[in-house]
Every structure is written in structure tokens, then in C-alpha cells.
Amino acid sequence: MTINVLTLFPEMFESVKASSIWARAIDSQSIEIKTVNIRDYTTDKHNRADDSPFGGGAGMLLKPEPVSACFDDVISSCPQPHLNVYMSPCGKTLSHDMSVDLSKYACVNILCGHYEGVDQRAIDKHIDMQISIGDYVLTGGELAAMVVIDAAMRHIGGVLGNDQSAENESFSDALLEHPHYTRPAVLDDKAVPEVLLSGHHTKIEQYNRQMSLQQTAKSRPELLGKTVLTKDDIDYLTSK
Numbered sequence: 054m055t056i057n058v059l060t061l062f063p064e065m066f067e068s069v070k071a072s073s074i075w076a077r078a079i080d081s082q083s084i085e086i087k088t089v090n091i092r093d094y095t096t097d098k099h100n101r102a103d104d105s106p107f108g109g110g111a112g113m114l115l116k117p118e119p120v121s122a123c124f125d126d127v128i129s130s131c132p133q134p135h136l137n138v139y140m141s142p143c144g145k146t147l148s149h150d151m152s153v154d155l156s157k158y159a160c161v162n163i164l165c166g167h168y169e170g171v172d173q174r175a176i177d178k179h180i181d182m183q184i185s186i187g188d189y190v191l192t193g194g195e196l197a198a199m200v201v202i203d204a205a206m207r208h209i210g211g212v213l214g215n216d217q218s219a220e221n222e223s224f225s226d227a228l229l230e231h232p233h234y235t236r237p238a239v240l241d242d243k244a245v246p247e248v249l250l251s252g253h254h255t256k257i258e259q260y261n262r263q264m265s266l267q268q269t270a271k272s273r274p275e276l277l278g279k280t281v282l283t284k285d286d287i288d289y290l291t292s293k
């Protein structure tokens with residue numbers, strides 16, 4: 054998968070690209086993440102990529118011509134099928150299912166707005182989908198794009214050390230994940246639940262399922278209606 058990020062601040066991506074799972078996924082060529090500076094597509098002598106909005110109002114807008122020229126260039130060489138995304142608080146809220154869908158494209162081109170946003174004509178011309186990462190406003194789309202990339206790349210084969218790990222996590226079956234423990238088995242009088250030390254896989258699986266149900270019922274009860282509950286699940290929940 055290739056991800057092209059269209060941004061005025063490509064340097065924001067450098068440390069994230071050089072760290073942890075991102076660095077490993079890039080090194081192993083499971084994913085290619087390229088940043089493209091929109092300013093390189095300006096044509097005036099001052100390299101202006103933004104201008105004040107018609108009709109007044111605070112803040113500046115990214116100008117349509119450099120954004121459009123940047124998209125034309127990126128699309129001309131990107132693998133197919135591709136999707137053009139604009140990070141925006143006005144978009145659909147990012148979800149687990151959306152991140153899985155995004156991971157299936159050969160190429161995703163992500164436009165990061167800044168200041169007050171982007172001239173609507175560039176959005177109308179190029180954007181297939183607008184994505185928000187939540188109901189709040191960030192100063193720019195870069196951090197939001199990193200969240201989208203991170204959530205999507207976890208579903209690409211080879212990105213996580215163990216291919217199972219994305220499948221068993223929160224939201225993968227609509228439930229939140231159960232708690233985890235590592236050594237020491239006892240810490241400040243707090244012991245790890247005994248069943249986890251028993252080596253009894255069926256009992257451990259059942260315990261983890263119950264903890265997952267408990268966690269979901271406590272923090273996000275509406276998710277329980279989005280998954281298929283077994284009779285054992287329902288018995289456990291009604292016993293609580």
C-alpha cells in the first residue's frame with residue numbers, strides 16, 4: 054500500500070515515520086508513506102500556498118491551484134485503485150470498519166488542511182471522502198492523517214509482528230478488549246487473576262471473553278447491541 058500525504062508541513066511526519074511499527078513497516082516495504090509539500094506546487098514568486106477567504110472571516114485558506122496541481126501530480130503515478138481523502142472535522146468519523154476498508158486500497162492520498170481549511174473547489178474536484186477523527190477541531194490535518202494511517206496500516210499483512218494481533222483487539226468483534234497482565238504475578242499485594250496462570254486455555258478464553266463483556270458493558274454499553282452474543286455471554290451479563 055502507498056500513502057501520499059499532501060501537506061504544508063511534511064516535517065511533522067519524520068519522527069513518526071522513523072519510530073516503532075511505522076519504521077519497521079516502511080523498512081519491510083509493507084507500506085510506503087510519502088509526504089508531498091503542497092508549497093512545491095505554487096507558481097508565484099513568494100510561494101504562497103494560502104490566501105484570505107472571500108466574504109471575510111478569520112484565518113487563511115489553502116489556495117486551490119497548488120492543492121489541485123499537487124493532486125494531479127500524485128495521482129498521475131499512484132497505484133490503483135486509489136482513494137483521495139481530505140482530513141476534515143466535517144467528514145465521517147473514523148471507525149474500525151473504515152480503517153479496514155482504507156487498508157484495502159493500493160493507494161490512499163490524504164490532503165491535510167491547515168489554518169481555516171481548503172478552498173472548496175479543490176475539495177470538489179479531487180476528494181472522494183472526508184474523514185474526521187472526532188468532534189473537535191485541530192489546528193491542522195497532519196495529526197489526524199497520522200491517526201488514520203496508523204489505524205489503517207495495522208490491517209495490512211506483515212505490518213504487525215503477529216497477523217492475529219489486529220484481529221483480537223478492541224472493536225474487531227465490536228467489543229472492547231479484556232485487560233492484560235505481565236510479570237510480576239504479584240505487585241503491591243495485587244495478584245494477576247489466577248485463571249491466567251492456570252495454563253487452561255479454554256478457561257482463559259472464557260475468562261477473557263467475560264472481562265471483555267464486562268469492560269464493554271461498563272464503558273460502551275451501546276456496542277453490546279452490535280455483536281452476536283452467545284447464551285453464555287447473556288447469562289454472564291445478566292448475572293452481573
Ligand SMILES: C[S@@+](CC[C@H](N)C(=O)[O-])C[C@H]1O[C@@H](n2cnc3c(N)ncnc32)[C@H](O)[C@@H]1O
Nearest residue numbers: 140141142166169170185186190191193194197
Ligand atoms: C483549524 S482546522 C479548520 C476547521 C474548519 N474551519 C471548521 O470549522 O470545520 C484546520 C484543518 O485541520 C484539520 N482538522 C481539524 N480538525 C479535524 C478533525 N477533527 N478531524 C480531521 N481533521 C481535522 C482539517 O484538515 C482542517 O482543514
